[in-house]
Amino acid sequence: MPLTRVATLLSDARPDETVTAKGWVRTRRDSKNGFSFIELNDGSCMKNLQIVVDADVPGYSDSIKNVTTGASIAVEGTVKESPGKGQRIELHATSLNVLGTADPATFPLQKKGHSFEFLREIAHLRPRSNSFGAVARVRNCISRSIHNFFQTRGFLYLNTPIITTSDCEGAGEMFQVTTLDMAKLAQRQTEIDWKQDFFGKPASLTVSGQLEAETYATSVGDCYTFGPTFRAENSNTTRHLAEFWMVEPEMPFYELPDNMDLAEAFIKTIINDVLAQCPEDMEFFNQRIDKTVLETLENIRTNEFVRLSYTEAVDLLKSCGKKFEYPVEWGIDLQSEHERFLTEEHFKQPVILFDYPRTIKPFYMRCNDDDKTVRAMDVLVPRVGEIIGGSQREERLDVLLARIEECGMNPDDYWWYTDLRRYGTVPHSGFGLGLERAVQLITGMTNIRDVIPFPRTPGHAEF
Numbered sequence: 087m088p089l090t091r092v093a094t095l096l097s098d099a100r101p102d103e104t105v106t107a108k109g110w111v112r113t114r115r116d117s118k119n120g121f122s123f124i125e126l127n128d129g130s131c132m133k134n135l136q137i138v139v140d141a142d143v144p145g146y147s148d149s150i151k152n153v154t155t156g157a158s159i160a161v162e163g164t165v166k167e168s169p170g171k172g173q174r175i176e177l178h179a180t181s182l183n184v185l186g187t188a189d190p191a192t193f194p195l196q197k198k199g200h201s202f203e204f205l206r207e208i209a210h211l212r213p214r215s216n217s218f219g220a221v222a223r224v225r226n227c228i229s230r231s232i233h234n235f236f237q238t239r240g241f242l243y244l245n246t247p248i249i250t251t252s253d254c255e256g257a258g259e260m261f262q263v264t265t266l267d268m269a270k271l272a273q274r275q276t277e278i279d280w281k282q283d284f285f286g287k288p289a290s291l292t293v294s295g296q297l298e299a300e301t302y303a304t305s306v307g308d309c310y311t312f313g314p315t316f317r318a319e320n321s322n323t324t325r326h327l328a329e330f331w332m333v334e335p336e337m338p339f340y341e342l343p344d345n346m347d348l349a350e351a352f353i354k355t356i357i358n359d360v361l362a363q364c365p366e367d368m369e370f371f372n373q374r375i376d377k378t379v380l381e382t383l384e385n386i387r388t389n390e391f392v393r394l395s396y397t398e399a400v401d402l403l404k405s406c407g408k409k410f411e412y413p414v415e416w417g418i419d420l421q422s423e424h425e426r427f428l429t430e431e432h433f434k435q436p437v438i439l440f441d442y443p444r445t446i447k448p449f450y451m452r453c454n455d456d457d458k459t460v461r462a463m464d465v466l467v468p469r470v471g472e473i474i475g476g477s478q479r480e481e482r483l484d485v486l487l488a489r490i491e492e493c494g495m496n497p498d499d500y501w502w503y504t505d506l507r508r509y510g511t512v513p514h515s516g517f518g519l520g521l522e523r524a525v526q527l528i529t530g531m532t533n534i535r536d537v538i539p540f541p542r543t544p545g546h547a548e549f
C-alpha cells in the first residue's frame with residue numbers, strides 16, 4: 087500500500103478509497119460508544135487527519151492505550167466523507183499499528199500551547215508543534231523561491247568556501263579554525279605558530295561568500311551563493327545569530343540602481359511565492375503570531391520601496407522631532423530604533439538607504455566622488471530592520487588599494503581579489519539577504535532563534 091501524506095489525503099482522497107497514513111498522534115479522544123478519534127499529523131501541512139477507530143478493529147484493545155500524544159502510528163483504512171466541520175474527509179481505520187510509544191509522563195509536548203522559550207530548550211522536538219512545523223515549511227518555500235528567482239533569470243548557483251583566510255566584512259568577527267591544541271599552547275604560554283597549523287596560516291569560517299563570488303561574476307556572469315555564514319558578533323539580540331544562511335547574488339555590469347531594482351524584485355517575488363504556496367501556514371501566522379503580518383506583506387509586495395540617501399535619512403531623523411536613545415549625527419551607524427522609525431512610523435514601507443559614509447562600510451564598496459560616501463545600499467523592512475546589505479563594488483585598482491590600506495588591511499592578503507581589477511575589470515554589484523531575517527519578515531516570528539532549526543548564539547550550540 088503506497089503511503090500518502092496527510093496534505094495530499096486531505097486535498098485529493100476520494101470516499102471509499104483505501105489508504106495508509108503514518109505520522110505522530112496529536113490527540114486521542116475515546117467515545118463512550120466504543121470507538122476512538124485520533125488526530126494525526128505528519129508535518130506535511132498544518133491540518134491533522136481525523137481517524138476513527140472502532141473497537142472491532144484488530145488489536146484495538148491492546149493498542150489504543152498506547153495511542154497517546156507524540157506516539158507514532160501507521161493506520162490503514164477507508165476514506166469517508168466527514169460529518170465534522172472544517173474537514174472534508176476522515177479515515178475509518180481497518181488496522182492500527184503503534185510504531186513507537188511516547189510515555190505521557192515524560193513526553194514534553196502537550197496539546198496546550200507552549201512558550202517559545204520553553205520550546206527552545208527542546209529544539210529536537212519543537213518541529214512537532216504547529217508553529218515550528220509551519221516555520222519549517224515556509225522556510226523551505228522561501229529557499230525554493232530564492233533558487234527559482236535566480237535560476238529563471240539565468241544566474242549560476244555557486245558554492246563558495248566555508249573555510250577562508252580573508253575577512254570580507256573587515257569587522258574581525260571571524261571564528262578561527264585550527265587543529266592546534268589550544269590547551270597545550272596555553273599551558274606553555276607560547277606564541278601560536280600558524281605556519282605549523284593545518285592551513286599554514288590563520289583560517290576562519292566565512293562571514294560572506296562575496297569576494298569569491300566576485301571572481302565568478304567577473305568571468306561566468308551573474309551568479310549567486312546560498313550557504314551558511316558565521317559571525318562571532320557578541321550581540322544577544324532577536325535579529326542576530328552566530329550561524330545564519332545568506333544568499334548573495336553578484337552581477338557584472340550592474341551599477342547601484344540596477345542592484346536596488348534586483349533586490350526589490352527579489353523580496354517581492356519571495357513574498358508572492360510564499361503567499362501563493364503556503365496559504366494555510368500564512369493564515370496561521372496571521373491569526374496566532376502577528377495579526378498584521380498579511381497586511382504588512384501585502385503592502386510590501388504592492389508598493390514601490392522608498393529610496394533615500396543616508397544623508398537624507400539622517401536629516402529626516404534629526405528633524406522629525408522624535409527623541410532617540412542613540413542620538414543621530416551624520417557618520418553614525420544607524421541603530422534599530424532609527425531603522426524602525428523610518429520603516430514603521432514615517433514611510434510605513436520598506437526603505438532602501440544608499441550612499442553611506444565610507445568610514446562605517448567595508449573596503450570593497452565603490453567610492454563616490456564626494457570623498458565621503460560609498461555606493462552602499464541597505465534594504466530596511468518594517469519590524470525586522472536591515473534585511474539586505476549590498477553595494478556597487480570598487481572596480482578601480484588604485485582606489486581599491488588605497489581603501490585596503492586605509493582600512494588597515496594588508497594588500498598582499500588580497501592579491502587575488504585585486505587581480506580582478508588588474509585584468510579586465512568591470513563595474514559590478516551584489517548584495518546579501520539573510521535567510522532568517524526573510525523568514526522573520528514573512529512569518530511575523532519575533533525572535534530569530536525561532537526561525538532556524540538549531541540556533542547558534544553566544545553560549546548556545548547544543549544539539
Ligand code: 4AD
Nearest residue numbers: 294296326327330334473474475476516517518520
Ligand atoms: O550587511 P552584511 O554584513 O553584508 C555582507 O555580508 C555583504 N558581503 C553581502 C554582499 O554584498 N554580498 O550582511 C548581509 C545580510 C544582512 O542584511 C542581514 O540580513 C544578514 O545578512 N545578517 C545576519 N543575519 C543573522 N545574524 C547575523 N549575525 C547577521 N549578520 C548579517
Ligand code: MG
Nearest residue numbers: 464472474475
Ligand atoms: Mg549590513
